[in-house]
Amino acid sequence: MKQDNILVIGANGQIGAVLTEALREAYGTDHVLATDIRAAETATPGPFEILDACNGAALNEIVRRWRITQIYHLAAILSARGEENPLWAWNLNMTSWLNVLKTSLDNGVAKVFYPSSIAVFGPDAVKQNTPQDAVLIPTTVYGISKVAGENWANYYHHKYGLDVRSLRYPGIIGYQSDPGGGTTDYAVHIYHYAVKGEPYECFLRADTALPMLYMPDAIRATLELMEAPAQNLSVRTSYNLAGMTFTPAEVAASIQKYLPDFQVRYQPDARQKIADSWPASIDDSRARHDWGWMPQYNLDAMTRDMLQHLGERYGRKVGG
Ligand code: VAH
Numbered sequence: 001m002k003q004d005n006i007l008v009i010g011a012n013g014q015i016g017a018v019l020t021e022a023l024r025e026a027y028g029t030d031h032v033l034a035t036d037i038r039a040a041e042t043a044t045p046g047p048f049e050i051l052d053a054c055n056g057a058a059l060n061e062i063v064r065r066w067r068i069t070q071i072y073h074l075a076a077i078l079s080a081r082g083e084e085n086p087l088w089a090w091n092l093n094m095t096s097w098l099n100v101l102k103t104s105l106d107n108g109v110a111k112v113f114y115p116s117s118i119a120v121f122g123p124d125a126v127k128q129n130t131p132q133d134a135v136l137i138p139t140t141v142y143g144i145s146k147v148a149g150e151n152w153a154n155y156y157h158h159k160y161g162l163d164v165r166s167l168r169y170p171g172i173i174g175y176q177s178d179p180g181g182g183t184t185d186y187a188v189h190i191y192h193y194a195v196k197g198e199p200y201e202c203f204l205r206a207d208t209a210l211p212m213l214y215m216p217d218a219i220r221a222t223l224e225l226m227e228a229p230a231q232n233l234s235v236r237t238s239y240n241l242a243g244m245t246f247t248p249a250e251v252a253a254s255i256q257k258y259l260p261d262f263q264v265r266y267q268p269d270a271r272q273k274i275a276d277s278w279p280a281s282i283d284d285s286r287a288r289h290d291w292g293w294m295p296q297y298n299l300d301a302m303t304r305d306m307l308q309h310l311g312e313r314y315g316r317k318v319g320g
Contacts, residue, residue: 005067005068006069010076011048013036013177015172019072030046032046033048033068034047053095063103064107070110071113073114076093077142078183080182090144090145097114104162104164113166113226121136130281131240149166153238165226175309186204187246190248191307194255194259195307197259200252200262200264205272209245209247211280212244213242214301217296220296242284242295245281
């Protein structure tokens with residue numbers, strides 16, 4: 001068991017909730033402090049404190065009191081919700097991240113994780129197999145904040161030597177937690193509707209191909225990056241990361257192999273424009289080269305696992 005004290009900011013979010021459990025498994029429950037702007041409905045066992053990371057003094061106090069050695073900053077306003085209130089989203093995403101960087105430097109935090117996103121790419125980037133160094137002209141405030149955040153990470157590393165590491169997550173799908181305010185959220189909701197035996201109205205067109213990653217792969221990628229030898233890392237903005245690419249029609253077909261009566265209707269909304277600005281697939285060869293990244297789940301393996309776990313939650317045996 002490694003003796004670190006780890007702070008997770010945004011621990012009640014879709015990725016934060018699962019990452020907190022994985023970190024507690026690796027470092028010991030009492031060495032991982034979960035924080036969020038409000039308490040979760042279903043508290044999981046382990047240290048928790050209310051923290052608004054936009055309050056630099058509060059963040060600094062917690063880092064000092066807990067002698068934090070690693071920070072995972074999972075709090076952010078995502079793509080769709082950010083477009084409803086752009087300046088609020090920008091201020092929250094940037095103020096919190098700049099507080100994390102300054103507090104980490106001031107308190108000798110050894111390692112910092114920053115979640116970026118394939119949302120850093122816009123319509124000017126190559127659509128298929130988007131390379132690590134593609135042009136970054138995003139069309140959402142969320143994407144703009146992630147491009148800026150990546151560059152602040154790179155700046156703190158090269159100017160001050162802070163060990164900041166980052167991944168450009170694709171859409172993340174998992175059964176353990178709910179997504180909030182994203183454009184890829186459909187890929188989680190669709191499984192819940194299917195297991196509940198209800199038709200699903202998808203807010204993207206049936207043929208919208210997007211890069212996606214199953215939660216176990218996303219969590220493993222995060223821990224593998226954070227544990228990689230620093231000298232192997234050639235990217236200090238953020239690594240492209242990919243798992244699979246699929247469309248709403250393809251995930252529906254994958255589900256219908258187990259639930260043949262499941263129906264999907266397609267009713268694109270404002271999120272279609274965001275999705276159309278993003279890559280369809282990602283080249284993550286740099287991550288594979290630098291720290292041995294290799295996804296383990298494809299669409300059918302994810303569907304089988306999602307349906308099995310959600311079936312248990314909703315009391316309906318499916319798949320598996
Ligand atoms: C979103 N789930 O939809 C996030 C993610 C690539 C998408 O960044 O905003």
